[in-house]
Every structure is written in C-alpha cells, then in structure tokens.
Amino acid sequence: MDSRPDPQLHKSKKNKRKIPKVDTTIEMLKEKQEKNAPIIGYYPSGFDPLKRKNPETSDLFFYRNQKKLRRVEFVVKPNESEVDYMGSNHSGEAAAGRLNSYAIAVINRRSQSFRFSPIAANRVFRLQPLPKALDMSEKEPETPAKVDDAEDIRQKKRSLTDRYGTKTAIKKDKLAMRLSQKEDPDVMPEINDILEETPIDATALKSSSLDTPHSVPPHDLSATTPEKAYLLEKIILKGEWEYVKDVMELLQSGQEVKPDVYPSFVCNRCYKVELCKDETEKGKLAGILSYIAQLINFKNRHSLDGGKSSKHKFLPSILLQKFTKMFVDADKNRIADDKIGSLISYVLVLTLFVDEFQTDFTDIAKDLKMNALSLRPYFENLGCKIARRNKVTVMTLPVPLKFPTLRKRRRG
Numbered sequence: 001m002d003s004r005p006d007p008q009l010h011k012s013k014k015n016k017r018k019i020p021k022v023d024t025t026i027e028m029l030k031e032k033q034e035k036n037a038p039i040i041g042y043y044p045s046g047f048d049p050l051k052r053k054n055p056e057t058s059d060l061f062f063y064r065n066q067k068k069l070r071r072v073e074f075v076v077k078p079n080e081s082e083v084d085y086m087g088s089n090h091s092g093e094a095a096a097g098r099l100n101s102y103a104i105a106v107i108n109r110r111s112q113s114f115r116f117s118p119i120a121a122n123r124v125f126r127l128q129p130l131p132k133a134l135d136m137s138e139k140e141p142e143t144p145a146k147v148d149d150a151e152d153i154r155q156k157k158r159s160l161t162d163r164y165g166t167k168t169a170i171k172k173d174k175l176a177m178r179l180s181q182k183e184d185p186d187v188m189p190e191i192n193d194i195l196e197e198t199p200i201d202a203t204a205l206k207s208s209s210l211d212t213p214h215s216v217p218p219h220d221l222s223a224t225t226p227e228k229a230y231l232l233e234k235i236i237l238k239g240e241w242e243y244v245k246d247v248m249e250l251l252q253s254g255q256e257v258k259p260d261v262y263p264s265f266v267c268n269r270c271y272k273v274e275l276c277k278d279e280t281e282k283g284k285l286a287g288i289l290s291y292i293a294q295l296i297n298f299k300n301r302h303s304l305d306g307g308k309s310s311k312h313k314f315l316p317s318i319l320l321q322k323f324t325k326m327f328v329d330a331d332k333n334r335i336a337d338d339k340i341g342s343l344i345s346y347v348l349v350l351t352l353f354v355d356e357f358q359t360d361f362t363d364i365a366k367d368l369k370m371n372a373l374s375l376r377p378y379f380e381n382l383g384c385k386i387a388r389r390n391k392v393t394v395m396t397l398p399v400p401l402k403f404p405t406l407r408k409r410r411r412g
Contacts, residue, residue, distance in 0.1 A: 037118050038104050039074055041087050041125035045242070047078075054079055074125045082239035083318060087125030094126065129318045131239070162332045215342035216382060217349045219401060226357040226397040229383075230349050232288075241287050243316040244294065247273070248286035263296050263367035269354050285354065292350050296367050298323045299343055302334045344368060344378050357397045358389055380404055 039062065049055045057079045065071040068090075076085040088094060102124060103116045161173045218234035236244070247266065250257055251273055259267045266289045273289070276282040297315055327343050329336035335343065347368065351359045365375045376386065376395075383401040387394055 039125065040102070040104070040119050041074055041076070041085075041127045043085065043127050045129055047085070047129070047242075049076070049078055052078060052080070074127070076127060082237050083129045083131060085127035086130050087127045089125070092126060092128070129239075129243075129316075131237070131318055131322055159331060215339070215345050216403070217346050221401050223399055223401070226352070226399055229397060229399050229401050230352070232353060235346065235349065236287065236291055240291075240318060240322075243318055244287040244290035245283075246314070247290040247293070248283055251286065262293050263364075265351065265364040265367050266290075266293050268363055272354065288350050288353055292347055292354075294319050295323070295343060295347050295350075298327075299335065299340075299368070302328055341378065341381075344375075345382060348375075348378055348382060352384075352395070352397055355394075358387075358394045360392055360394050 039060075043049075049058060052058075055078075059077040061075040061077070063073045063075070071088070071090045073086060073088045078085070102119050104119060106115045106117065107113075108115070158173055161169055165173070218231040219229055220231060223229040247257060247262075247270070251270060257267050257270050269289060273282055273286045276285055294315060298320070301315070323343075327335050327339040329339075347364065348359075348361075351361070351364050361375055361379065362372055365372045368375065372393075379386075379395045381404060382397075383403055384395040384397050387396050
C-alpha cells in the first residue's frame with residue numbers, strides 16, 4: 001500500500017482561502033391586512049407604461065374581497081387609454097400551485113443594511129387588458145330558490161340543453177317543443193280571417209329577414225365620401241389596434257399568411273399591404289385584415305357546431321370580451337339569432353374599406369359559409385349597390401347613405 005501524500009489534495013489545501021465570518025440578524029416581516037404591502041405586476045401584452053405621456057398620472061386601484069380577505073385584485077388605468085389592465089391572485093395564472101415566496105429587497109448603501117419586504121398577496125399580478133366599456137360589477141339576475149311550476153322546470157331543462165347539449169339533442173328538443181305547442185281553438189278562426197285579408201309583400205319579407213337598423217355599424221348619413229360613410233375609428237377602437245398586428249408581423253418577417261389559418265379573403269388581399277408605400281396606411285390595412293379574421297374566427301367559435309371549423313385559433317382577450325358583449329346570447333353561450341346579421345355587417349363594412357369600396361364578395365361569402373346570392377341582401381342593408389367592374393360583379397357604396405325601407409302595397 002502506497003502511503004505517499006496526494007499532491008492534488010495538498011494543492012487544494014494551499015489554495016483554500018479563509019472566508020470571513022459575518023454576524024447578521026434576519027427578521028421575517030408578515031403581511032398585515034390593515035396595511036398594503038408593495039405590489040408587483042407585469043404586462044404580458046408588451047405594454048410599456050413608461051413610454052406614454054405622463055406615466056405618473058395613471059390611476060392604480062387595489063381591491064380586497066370583504067368576505068374572503070385573501071382574494072385581492074389590482075387595476076391599472078393608464079392615462080389617455082381606452083384599455084384598463086387588471087390582475088388578480090385567485091384566477092388565471094395566479095390560481096396555479098405556488099412553490100416559492102416573493103419579496104422585494106432594498107439595499108441602503110449608507111447604512112449598509114439589506115432589508116426584505118413581502119409583496120401583496122405573495123403574488124406577481126398578471127395584468128390583462130380589459131375594455132373600459134365592460135362593467136365587471138354587473139351581476140347575473142338571481143333565480144328563485146324554489147320552482148314548483150312544471151312548465152318552469154321544462155323551460156330550465158331546455159335552457160341547459162341549448163347551452164351544454166349536443167347538436168342532435170338541441171334538434172330533438174326543438175322538435176319536441178314544436179310538437180307540444182298548443183293553440184286556442186276559439187281564437188284561430190279570427191286569426192285566419194286576418195291573415196287572408198292581409199296582402200303579402202315579398203320585398204318586405206326579404207328585408208325583414210335581416211336585422212333591424214341597429215345592426216348597422218356606426219355610420220354618418222351626411223358623409224359625402226365613402227371613406228367617411230362608416231366610422232372606422234368607432235368600429236376598431238384606438239386601444240384595439242395593438243392586438244391586430246399579426247398579419248403585419250407575418251408579412252414583415254417574410255412568412256406566408258397560410259390559408260389553413262386565415263380566411264381566404266385575408267389571404268387574397270395581402271398583396272395590397274405589400275404594394276402600399278405609406279407605412280401608416282400599410283399598418284392600417286393589415287390591421288383591418290386581421291380584425292376581419294378575428295370576427296370570422298369568433299363567428300366560427302360560437303356557431304352551433306361548437307367552433308370545430310375555426311381556423312384562426314388565437315383570439316386576444318380584449319376582442320373576445322368585446323365581441324361577446326356585442327353578439328353572444330349569455331344564456332345559450334352562442335351568437336344570438338338577432339345578432340348574427342350584425343356580426344356579418346361588421347365584416348362586410350371592413351371588406352369595403354380593404355377593397356376601396358368596390359369589393360368582390362365571392363371569397364368573403366365562402367369564409368362566412370354563405371353563397372354570394374344570400375350575402376347580397378346584407379350588402380343592400382348597408383346601403384350598397386351592385387355593379388359590374390371589368391366583367392366582375394362587385395358591391396359599391398354610393399353616398400350619401402340610403403338604407404332600404406319596407407315597401408307597403410296599396411290595398412285595392
């Protein structure tokens with residue numbers, strides 16, 4: 001057995017430095033509910049509040065649930081912005097499991113002290129954008145605790161089927177409801193006499209199948225040019241342009257706008273963005289194309305088939321909440337029957353802006369799962385006229401706007 005010392009061990013002992021000992025005192029501060037601890041938040045959307053004018057004037061609000069004191073919400077209202085940002089410690093990313101604790105370290109070089117302070121709710125708030133038009137404090141109408149009427153019970157079952165049932169179950173429920181309808185035999189003769197004496201106007205029936213004038217997007221009847229007839233700044237709000245840059249980013253990076261992700265209308269109009277020389281107009285045109293894709297994506301998601309045909313998967317939360325408030329029936333969790341025409345009208349108005357108010361509507365009809373003939377009344381409801389340009393049928397927008405009216409046939 002070799003008893004010689006190891007040279008490696010001998011070198012390590014020589015190079016080993018002495019570490020000075022420091023006496024420190026550590027004090028753990030606990031969060032007190034009567035005092036607000038520091039708050040930390042971040043913007044996943046890339047919003048930078050320091051780049052705005054007067055960032056110190058932004059309003060900050062901190063809310064605590066009175067019944068569940070551990071639940072808190074943090075709201076930031078930037079100056080001159082149409083979008084608020086809100087984060088909470090009980091939903092979304094904050095609801096995931098927590099394996100660590102957060103604190104803020106403050107170093108005082110003069111006093112040579114190092115102090116740790118806990119942050120509010122021990123959470124880093126993820127600040128999501130929210131449109132100011134939404135009132136988050138609205139409560140759903142309360143339902144009675146006891147229901148004795150059998151008809152009310154059947155109606156609740158139909159509501160559950162409409163909201164959570166399959167397509168086949170919904171059709172069966174509608175068929176059973178039609179078969180179970182009852183009529184008053186004493187009133188039917190009088191109703192039949194009234195119907196026989198009433199003349200039928202096919203034009204009025206055709207126009208009444210569309211939505212009411214309230215479905216028409218924001219417009220100006222006194223406008224003298226097509227560009228000012230429909231108010232683009234009220235259709236796409238100022239704070240929403242930041243979330244419709246995906247088409248522009250794809251084109252700038254040299255990537256292809258794929259037809260399996262975006263509607264055919266958007267893919268067929270991307271060349272107009274590349275031909276545009278003005279950078280401002282180029283960004284505006286690409287934003288409109290992206291907004292059209294988001295509207296069609298929302299329509300496919302909330303259709304009766306459950307959105308299986310939705311191509312464009314990503315939908316920003318700010319647009320999702322806006323479209324839900326505008327078009328969705330809250331009870332059935334899908335687009336209301338009286339709002340589908342309004343959504344189509346918004347899409348068609350934006351296609352007019354892209355095609356300089358002479359639009360070929362064959363590809364957008366395909367994206368909306370309609371034929372060109374059935375889409376024509378929606379254009380006419382917006383004040384458009386049909387015309388021929390280079391042997392192609394297009395829709396134009398004459399000014400001033402004139403909406404169709406119901407025609408009454410004079411009784412002979």
